[in-house]
Amino acid sequence: MEETKFIRGKDMTDLIAEPSVELMAITPDAERVIELACRTCYLSFHRFDPPASTRELIKKVIRKGHHSVLEHAGATFRIKGGSRTFTHELVRHRLMSPSQESQRYVEYGKTRDFDVVLPGSIENSDFKNRYLEMAARCEKFYTEMVKADIPKEDARYILPGGTTSEIVISANLREFRHIFAVRCHPRAHWEIRRICLKMLEVLKAEAPIVFDDFEIDWETESARIVES
């Protein structure tokens, strides 16, 4: 049977990607740095009395929209298992710095394995097997072209938007708040929403006051800013 040629492992599960986020770095004592930077505006260091003063001041500046002080702290994440479709959306954020694996230099099947994101709507439909077979066919054709000396930068044109792409992003906490506000919103695309939610969860633990007003709803896999 034609299809069996493209089966890679049992049920082609080795083709299905799972997203992960890893916090690589964050400004040490991020909220202390923000408070001390902010207190410079008023030379009110005599009021520096953490943790109460930190909470009070950061919540106040967020409420009043004095968000530039949040730029004194930043974080870096490595994201794996997200699709090129997702990274295309993510890199639109201009105040965030990305470094992404290049399909011009990386060779699937050699430098790294080829895998794809399987959207839930397709996974739960009759199209699942055909979707994975099509992806496997694209990979096979890509490999055939590269072996025949077609440059990787040209052979990649046949790869699907679901192809995963590793990316490292850095941004200050003001920009992370903005990204989460628009990308964790229930109306945002499910994949960027899901991955941003993972980062939000990490930053909520690392800088709880800065992200305190983001309420995560795990049922709908979304988050919104609530008054606090």
Ligand SMILES: Cc1cc2nc3c(=O)[nH]c(=O)nc-3n(C[C@H](O)[C@H](O)[C@H](O)COP(=O)(O)OP(=O)(O)OC[C@H]3O[C@@H](n4cnc5c(N)ncnc54)[C@H](O)[C@@H]3O)c2cc1C
């Ligand atoms: C739900 C959703 C759907 C979308 N759909 C589409 C679509 O169909 N087509 C499409 O092309 N894009 C779409 N986008 C992407 C969107 O248009 C933006 O490119 C993306 O959100 C990044 O821009 P940003 O304004 O959010 O902020 P960032 O680039 O993250 O910048 C952060 C903030 O800095 C400020 N800023 C940054 N650059 C400037 C500047 N040059 N001038 C003034 N202020 C600046 C703004 O206040 C901005 O909000 C969508 C985004 C979302 C969240």
